[in-house]
Amino acid sequence: MRILGIETSCDETGIAIYDDANGLLSHTLYSQVKLHADYGGVVPELASRDHVRKIVPLVQQALADAGLTKDDIDGVAYTAGPGLVGALLVGACAGRALAFAWGKPAIAVNHMEGHLLAPMLEDNPPQFPFIALLVSGGHTQLVQVDGIGQYQLLGESIDDAAGEAFDKTAKLMGLDYPGGPLLSKLAEQGEVGKYKFPRPMCDRPGLDFSFSGLKTFAANTIAAEGTEALADIARAFEDAVVDTLAIKCRRAMDQTGINRLVVAGGVSANRHLRAELAALMVKRKGEVFYPRPEFCTDNGAMIAFAGMQRLLAGENASLAVTTTPRWPLSQLTVPGAN
Numbered sequence: 001m002r003i004l005g006i007e008t009s010c011d012e013t014g015i016a017i018y019d020d021a022n023g024l025l026s027h028t029l030y031s032q033v034k035l036h037a038d039y040g041g042v043v044p045e046l047a048s049r050d051h052v053r054k055i056v057p058l059v060q061q062a063l064a065d066a067g068l069t070k071d072d073i074d075g076v077a078y079t080a081g082p083g084l085v086g087a088l089l090v091g092a093c094a095g096r097a098l099a100f101a102w103g104k105p106a107i108a109v110n111h112m113e114g115h116l117l118a119p120m121l122e123d124n125p126p127q128f129p130f131i132a133l134l135v136s137g138g139h140t141q142l143v144q145v146d147g148i149g150q151y152q153l154l155g156e157s158i159d160d161a162a163g164e165a166f167d168k169t170a171k172l173m174g175l176d177y178p179g180g181p182l183l184s185k186l187a188e189q190g191e192v193g194k195y196k197f198p199r200p201m202c203d204r205p206g207l208d209f210s211f212s213g214l215k216t217f218a219a220n221t222i223a224a225e226g227t228e229a230l231a232d233i234a235r236a237f238e239d240a241v242v243d244t245l246a247i248k249c250r251r252a253m254d255q256t257g258i259n260r261l262v263v264a265g266g267v268s269a270n271r272h273l274r275a276e277l278a279a280l281m282v283k284r285k286g287e288v289f290y291p292r293p294e295f296c297t298d299n300g301a302m303i304a305f306a307g308m309q310r311l312l313a314g315e316n317a318s319l320a321v322t323t324t325p326r327w328p329l330s331q332l333t334v335p336g337a338n
């Protein structure tokens with residue numbers, strides 16, 4: 001079976017074709033990052049309009065790259081939430097309409113389930129159960145994953161997501177949007193331990209996160225120390241985020257007795273985070289899994305993969321196009337259950 005996956009939840013148009021027997025056949029991505037850079041963040045209306053322009057040519061390209069035609073496609077998966085409602089609507093309308101026109105089932109995919117399952121596109125996929133750390137621009141969550149569709153939220157950010165904290169702190173430092181990767185690069189030139197940032201919410205039990213205080217801490221440190229200290233401040237900020245994430249991962253694994261960790265979402269591309277979690281898992285004699293870097297951020301491949309799990313179970317979305325801008329993972333069910 002082959003499925004076309006469509007991702008338009010935010011500022012990336014991602015299209016992919018996944019085959020349950022042969023894996024990923026093609027994937028294309030158009031990032032709108034330049035379009036939004038002047039505004040310092042995603043402008044929802046511009047995002048929606050750009051998805052409208054890009055979606056059909058990218059579907060055609062994905063089919064051509066895979067050497068397929070529409071007749072070779074057995075279903076269409078699209079991101080139905082969470083995300084920006086206008087952006088979601090573009091992909092959902094296009095996906096639902098293509099499935100209808102082609103006489104094939106349509107699958108409404110949860111974007112975070114896509115991120116969570118992205119490491120399963122790799123050669124050595126994780127076995128269930130595992131603990132997932134989802135760290136993206138909009139989410140910081142620890143989830144116990146017992147199987148596809150069986151997600152138990154263990155903890156999440158009560159304010160800014162980790163990626164959001166990176167981006168906002170980078171903005172304070174005068175770095176371009178999106179600043180997360182640039183801040184991380186700057187941190188490489190910084191001296192370890194020059195400044196000490198707090199590890200928020202680590203001094204009490206629980207698996208929730210809070211990152212907005214770190215941004216304020218960074219702002220105050222920049223004001224006190226001046227811009228020549230930026231690299232050292234970036235280093236201290238990144239160390240604090242990475243340490244905090246690692247402490248909570250360790251806690252989640254201790255609490256559940258599960259020694260297998262999956263890390264996904266844009267911040268999982270962070271090299272420092274990967275190194276610290278790798279060291280943690282060596283110490284624990286456990287395993288850690290990541291998507292390949294290009295599938296850490298938004299992409300169509302993860303949506304095609306998640307959609308395939310539900311296509312195989314016979315799911316088919318109603319003809320009424322619905323999107324769910326807020327759609328917690330805990331509301332999902334095992335494929336085919338409803």
Ligand SMILES: Nc1ncnc2c1ncn2[C@@H]1O[C@H](COP(=O)(O)OP(=O)(O)OP(=O)(O)O)[C@@H](O)[C@H]1O
Pocket residue numbers: 009010082083111115135136137138139162163164166167178179180181184265266267269270271296297298
């Ligand atoms: N190397 C890095 N270090 C730190 N942060 C990074 C790095 N690379 C990417 N990011 C951050 O990842 C985020 C983008 O990730 P992603 O595309 O998964 O998020 P999103 O799709 O916007 O959010 P969500 O999936 O929650 O809706 C941005 O905040 C970006 O700064």
Ligand SMILES: [Mg+2]
Pocket residue numbers: 111115136137297298
């Ligand atoms: Mg995302």
